[in-house]
Amino acid sequence: MAGLLEDLRVIDLTHYLSGPYCTKLLATLGADVVKIERPGTGDPIRHIGPFPAALSPLSVPDGEVSPPTSVRGESSAWFLYLNTSKKSLTLDLKSREGRNILLQLVSSADIVVENFAPGTLDKLGLGYTELSRENPALVMTSISNYGQTGPYRDWKALEINLYAAGGLMNITGEPDQEPLKEGAPLAQLGAGQNAFVATMTALMYAEETGEGQHIDVSIAEYCTNILENALMQYSYSGQEFTRVGNRGYGRAAWGIYPCRDGYVGIIAGPDQRWPEVAKIMDREELADPEFTSRNGRMLNADLVDALMLPWLLDHDKVEIFKAGQERGLGFAFVATMEDILGMEQLVDREFFIELDHPVAGTLKYPGPPINPQGDIDAWVYRRAPLLGEHSREILGESLGYTPDNLDLLHGQGII
Numbered sequence: 001m002a003g004l005l006e007d008l009r010v011i012d013l014t015h016y017l018s019g020p021y022c023t024k025l026l027a028t029l030g031a032d033v034v035k036i037e038r039p040g041t042g043d044p045i046r047h048i049g050p051f052p053a054a055l056s057p058l059s060v061p062d063g064e065v066s067p068p069t070s071v072r073g074e075s076s077a078w079f080l081y082l083n084t085s086k087k088s089l090t091l092d093l094k095s096r097e098g099r100n101i102l103l104q105l106v107s108s109a110d111i112v113v114e115n116f117a118p119g120t121l122d123k124l125g126l127g128y129t130e131l132s133r134e135n136p137a138l139v140m141t142s143i144s145n146y147g148q149t150g151p152y153r154d155w156k157a158l159e160i161n162l163y164a165a166g167g168l169m170n171i172t173g174e175p176d177q178e179p180l181k182e183g184a185p186l187a188q189l190g191a192g193q194n195a196f197v198a199t200m201t202a203l204m205y206a207e208e209t210g211e212g213q214h215i216d217v218s219i220a221e222y223c224t225n226i227l228e229n230a231l232m233q234y235s236y237s238g239q240e241f242t243r244v245g246n247r248g249y250g251r252a253a254w255g256i257y258p259c260r261d262g263y264v265g266i267i268a269g270p271d272q273r274w275p276e277v278a279k280i281m282d283r284e285e286l287a288d289p290e291f292t293s294r295n296g297r298m299l300n301a302d303l304v305d306a307l308m309l310p311w312l313l314d315h316d317k318v319e320i321f322k323a324g325q326e327r328g329l330g331f332a333f334v335a336t337m338e339d340i341l342g343m344e345q346l347v348d349r350e351f352f353i354e355l356d357h358p359v360a361g362t363l364k365y366p367g368p369p370i371n372p373q374g375d376i377d378a379w380v381y382r383r384a385p386l387l388g389e390h391s392r393e394i395l396g397e398s399l400g401y402t403p404d405n406l407d408l409l410h411g412q413g414i415i
Contacts, residue, residue, distance in 0.1 A: 002380070003377065003380040004029050004030055004376075004378045005031040006030040008026070009034070010034065010112070011102070011113075012033050013114035016045050016115070017082065017185055017189065017192070018115055018188040018189070018191045019113055019115030019195070020082035021189050022141065022192040023035070023086065023113050024082050024086070025192070027083075027085035027380075028380055028381055030379075030380045033087065034089050035385065036089055036090075037088055037387060038092070039091070042073060042088070045079050045082070046079045046387070049076060050076075051075045052077075052361060073387060074358075075357075075360040080357065080363065080383070083385065084355070084382060085380050088387055089394050090387060090388035090415050091415055092415075095412075097412075097414050099124065099125060103134050104399050105394075105398065106135055106138065107134045110139065111139045111141070111199055111203060112140045112141070113143070113195065116144075118142070118144050118148045128140045128142075128214040137210050137211065137212045139215065141195050141199045141217060142215065142216055142217065143217045145161075145220060146220050147216055157220070159181070162187040162219045163182065163186065163187045164179070166187060167223060168186070170230075170243075171242075173245065174243060175244060194225075251269075251297065251298055252298050252301035253274075253297055253304050253305070254266065254267055254268055257305070257309070257312050259313060259315055260312075262334055264312065264332065264333045264334065265330075265331065265333065267324075268297065268329075269294070271292065271294060273329055274291065275292070282311065317333035320333065350367070352366070355382070357384070
């Protein structure tokens, strides 16, 4: 399988989350993505767990498992997930020879993606101005916490800071408790998606005009971009959007509830289907006129919940989910990772990809985020690379370095 982007060459100067997710999408669509990593250590996320339990004979006090140092850098779940289908080239960008090698690679590349702190590549003589001299049609995408300009440009941040600064945290959580962060690193992964879309758009322009672009993606601005109607509400009325928790916008029988083996999502609407809830739960009281309207259920929210709860606690989540769906109600269930891996819908669509890694072993990975219809070989999945696994291949085949040259570069710590 070649993938839709088989003729595209991408230089990946990214690490941790946001940048690698952008280049992961490019790589699994078939682009030739060369991930530049620091000799000896590589992308820092290589050393962040979890690690496969089979490789981790020792347990640390908090219960997590950690493999020996010799295999830790090759078995991080984060690294394996974010770097599928890429090649790894170790390169010291602070050295003159390392810089020259990168410039040679850029001269024949289509895209460079980086997520260093703003100004870092400029200090190394590898900023967009320098790279575009080598390749005027180059598309360079820079991802940073707050953007390449502005008073916050050089400020440090982690996911929790970015989620908060972007405004999403203020509207997430229960109304009478502190703001909350999403469980997944939504800010960084979402910014990676934005970077992917922007990169592909700029590439189309470059292919038509021969003129490259420098794309500036701010992680915090991604969060502000998806504030739903909260920002518009304030713009119109001056009224702050309040946290509503799982009881969506004050509605009753609308949210997450406990059941016998976990949690389920109950969506009561539309109003004309509310009597079906009473039938499903075998509680005639729920069909009383005082509960048939959204406003009536809201005014009697605690009573409605009390009437539903005994039935919910006596049934399993998948059973509840299917009972609602079969009657046209938007019921769902809170799926655990075990549920996800065995979910009949995902299995039927062959969503999961199984990849064998020489250190981590055979593992299941989330499949393509988009499933094109028809006979289209869009996606290419290969295991994440070992550190520096493709250094000799890339420098030998692409740039003509001899084995002796490569041995010398390796001995000097440049690759």
